[in-house]
Amino acid sequence: MVGVVEFVQSCNQNAGTVIVSNIPNDIKEPFKERLNLAWDVDVKKLKDHGAYIINGIRSDIGGVYIKRTDCFEQLVELSEATIFLFIAGARECGKSGLKKESVHCHWI
Numbered sequence: 001m002v003g004v005v006e007f008v009q010s011c012n013q014n015a016g017t018v019i020v021s022n023i024p025n026d027i028k029e030p031f032k033e034r035l036n037l038a039w040d041v042d043v044k045k046l047k048d049h050g051a052y053i054i055n056g057i058r059s060d061i062g063g064v065y066i067k068r069t070d071c072f073e074q075l076v077e078l079s080e081a082t083i084f085l086f087i088a089g090a091r092e093c094g095k096s097g098l099k100k101e102s103v104h105c106h107w108i
Contacts, residue, residue: 003027059097068098075102 087095
């Protein structure tokens with residue numbers, strides 16, 4: 001097993017360049033595990049935060065639900081036709097609730 005210091009020193013003596021593809025696996029392997037562990041934690045935090053935000057979006061006003069079938073159908077159609085959809089409107093008009101419903105109904 002070659003250590004990190006020894007590997008870098010040998011590359012420098014031979015005017016070599018240290019790049020990921022020429023680093024021995026026994027040196028790279030411990031770093032892969034740490035990366036994966038950190039990545040899993042970050043993904044979980046992102047999912048938890050997203051769920052917190054989504055669960056805070058309401059589809060009703062004071063307990064009353066207003067159907068917006070035309071808007072909903074149009075949103076689903078446009079979402080299927082493009083990779084990016086910008087939803088604009090006045091504050092508190094229901095943009096987030098409409099999107100939450102469309103994602104929930106379409107993908108779940």
